[in-house]
Amino acid sequence: METNLKEIVLNNSDDIVRMWLEEIEKNRKHDYTSTISDELFESTNREFVNVIFSSLEKKGLTNDIEGFAERLINLGWPLSYLTDGMQAFRRVTINYILSQSTKVDTDYFSEILSKVDEWVDPIINQLVNEYSGSWENIVSLQKVALQELSAPLIPVMENITVMPLIGTIDTERAKQIMENLLDGVIKHHSEVVLIDITGVPVVDTMVAHHIIQAAEAVRLIGSTCILVGIRPEIAQTIVNLGIDLSKFPTKSSLRKGFESALEITNRQIVELEGQHKDIEELIDSLDGE
The missing domain is CATH 1.10.490.10 (Globins)
Structure with a gap:
């Protein structure tokens, strides 16, 4: 058949x-x-x-x-x-x-x-x-x-890197942030890492815990972590939740955080014709101003 x-x-x-x-x-x-x-x-x-x-x-x-x-x-x-x-x-x-x-x-x-x-x-x-x-x-x-792309580490100057975070942070993404952060710090020989949470809509206990863990891990390998982008409503939330961020520096903006990073790396902005303007423009571009 x-x-x-x-x-x-x-x-x-x-x-x-x-x-x-x-x-x-x-x-x-x-x-x-x-x-x-x-x-x-x-x-x-x-x-x-x-x-x-x-x-x-x-x-x-x-x-x-x-x-x-x-x-x-x-x-x-x-x-x-x-x-x-x-x-x-x-x-x-x-x-x-x-x-x-x-x-x-x-x-x-x-x-x-x-x-x-x-x-x-x-x-x-x-x-x-x-x-x-x-x-x-x-x-x-x-x-x-x-x-x-969710957790990039960007070198902006010798020994200074920035990690801008945008969107919500869950456990899986927090793990990726930690891995990228530690790998990037070693790869770029970073003395200072700026974690920018300007684009993170909500910072609750879990998010803060992950950030603190990341900052502590960076400290253990000999670098300094500065948390920047602390908006007033985020600051109020952190206080109300009783979250302790005293172990590492925090700044309200990326500009202020970058200025602190320059001080930590023994650098400062000086009034030199042409050069001062270039550094100011770099800081403004980092801060989105």
Whole structure:
């Protein structure tokens, strides 16, 4: 039975392909592929159906499926294009086989459904697996990139670095802050690190605890941590919560923190023609003034 059914499909592949392309074209009006050029859409469909028939002829999954799925992923085509295409192939194939039979009983109809499912389902599963693997890889890379961007350590002057924090701080991000902070201090030979919390909307007990831990870790490796960006409402919250920040310096702005960092590193702003202006501009740019 299986051999006969496959022979019907393979021997009449031109008719089945034509019917499949007609159905795909009909569905195009209702999905995103309507924005794709006719040439690209047609060539992709031809490649798709060739991959399907190649799998049938070789009696199993092929590398062609993997390569085709990878190309579509790179082009940004959704998985629905592939799954819808395979379901259309299933319908067209079943209908064509039935149209070639003079007499169809329940057993024969069930056998056709079963055999076509055996051809189509493994292809769908492989396509889904290819897409899932690609998405997992992309999400993993994006997560790493976001983690790096969420806690950057920026060297602004010899031995002085700044870590601007923006957004909420949870346990996972606090861990990333700690790692970036310690790695950056050693990498840049920082004597002073300015942690700027101007962009942190809420400083509660947990956030303050993480910041204190980070500052203490910096102190243990021989550097000084200055917490800057203490807005009035943040200062009031810290006092109300009874949080002790007396172990390391705090400043209301990045400008004041940078001035303290210069003093700690035995430097100061002096009135020299040209140079004083440059330093003032640097401080203003750091403070966003």
